[in-house]
Amino acid sequence: MEETVTWNRSSNGREDAIQLLVHFRRQGVRLWCEDGRLRYQAPRDALRDRDLQQLRQSREELLALLQHSAATDSLPQPSQCRSADTEIPLTWAQQAHFTAYRLDQARSRCIAVTALRLTGNLSIGSLRAASQAVVKHHEALRTRVGRSRGNFCQEIHDTADVFQLHENGSVEGEVQLRIALRDLICQGIDVANEPLCQIRLIPFGRGQNVLVLALEHLISDARSIGIVMDDLFGAYTSILKSGSVQLDHVPLQFGDYALLQRMQHPRWFELHGAYWGGCRERYTRVRFPGNRDGSCRGWAGVRFSLDAELTQTLREWCRLHRITPALTVFSVFSAYVLQHCEVPEAMIRCQSDSRVHAQLARTVGYLSAPLYVRMSCSDSDTLTTLATRVVSSFREALHRADFGYLESQPDRTEFTRNAGFNWIPHAPKLELGTLCDTPWALEIEHVRFDHPLLDELDRDTEPFLEMVEHTEYVESMMHYPRARFSSQQMQEFCAEFERLLRRILSDPGRPLIAARV
DSSP: OOOOOOOOOOSOHHHHHHHHHHHHHHTTOEEEEETTEEEEEOOTTOOOHHHHHHHHHTHHHHHHHHHHHHHHTSOOOGGGTOOTTOOEEOOHHHHHHHHHTTTTTSOBOOEEEEEEEEEEOOOHHHHHHHHHHHHHHOGGGGEEEEEETTEEEEEEOSOOOOEEEOTTOOBOHHHHHHHHHHHHHHTOBOTTTSOSEEEEEEEBSTTEEEEEEEEEGGGOOHHHHHHHHHHHHHHHHHHHHHSOOOOOOOSSOHHHHHHHHHHHHHHHHHHHHHHHHHHHHHOOOOOOOOOOOSOOOSEEEEEEEEOHHHHHHHHHHHHHHTOOHHHHHHHHHHHHHHHHHTOSEEEEEEEEOOOOSGGGTTOOSOOOEEEEEEEEOOTTOOHHHHHHHHHHHHHHHHHTOOTTHHHHSTTOOGGGGSOEEEEEOOOOOOOOGGGTTSTTOEEEEEOOOOOGGGGTOOOOSOOEEEEEEOSSOEEEEEEEETTTOOHHHHHHHHHHHHHHHHHHHHOTTSOHHHHHO
16 A cells, blocks of 8 residues: 655754654665765665655755764664654554454453452552553553554554443452453453553452553563553552652653664664575474364463472572573473474574663563574483573574564464463562551552453464463463363473473483483
8 A cells, every 4th residue: 555654844854854764764765874975775666756855855854863873873762753643553563463363353352461459558549640640651551553544553642541440349259359350351452442551449348459450462561561560559659658759761662662663674674584584494383293173262271380499409500500590491491392393493482571672671562572592402412502502592583583573474484383482580579668657558469360361362373381480489381272282281291391390400411302201
């Protein structure tokens, strides 16, 4: 579809130049300065007469902008210059998610839900004010999905009323609480017309309330949930103590990130396109052997854990070899997958939160995306030799990170459906220490429940392992499609993986294949 662009003419020529640069980079046009002259490289027929005229008119501003970018080795932050009319595209990860769950046709139930039991004297008015401050602070929480010139895009609203009391009043008992949580998720979100962030407060018996944070995955990942909760309770505490709110500065909002991602994509493709083309020819989908015929629906999970003793052994080995527990366990998991599927090599998905720059440390949004790590394992590999190779492969994957681009394409690369691994680092316990000696002291406890989306999830990928690090142990869950695997088969898979990890760490010099036998 032909794309047109309009400009809000103002006295700020730099703003026009940035909008023009964004437009041309999205069209695949590369601009640079050479010996004080403006140069461009464009696909055939990408530039029309009026595009060339705009280049001439904005020549000086573009030269100054490109020279500044070259000097600082970074592009200007769009939020410093973008106008209210600037179109913000979906990120690659958002686009892949939007397509996979057909969000243009149905309400979304792919909602990340965190429920906290609050015991003590809660100030509902202060909590409401804190939620409004946090929503104002993070523009992702005010975002919906719109459409412009045939493309889906992000629409950022000035305000969003996301805080609500439970409409049915107080609930009694754990069963009713889980029904209320299930109802909240099952009603779904219309991503075009409703806020993608919802905060609910459910009264639960005397002196207790359950705070529910529900974020559609388009604007959230595990790190984002932690940021929002941290800011929410920080703002709540500040309001009670001083009547005002001060939140940490967010250098790069999610909309800025989306713009920069598209601006930088032509250069990314120039550097990495050939590499990924070669990987697409070499690597394919590696399927787990299943024991079911495909008649069941949805996904399920098998829970297991690395106990305190095994976790301590793991951390000690990692300390001695200067490697993280995440990469060590990923090494063993990948080797086990290759042996289980009887293949010598494969691309294994390793989830990353993609916050590779300091400016993204406090950004709320769907930044998480898989890294594709090239893995191989021989009969002679020990944990030490395998982990050394994994570190090298992981660095390459990080350097070649596609930030969800491969998953977002209509002809999705098959190895993007391979087995996955996600290690979630230990998160500090939410505490309101400064309120301990006040009438507003609260005890905070997580409420565990099963997400109803799993019952109907239609996701065409191999099983993936999610591990959450705690102070003394590692909580784990193997997610799998019920159409292909029984619960017993996955329980046996997880039990054997845990035994394999234990054997290897007890004798790191033993070849992995011998440890499994």
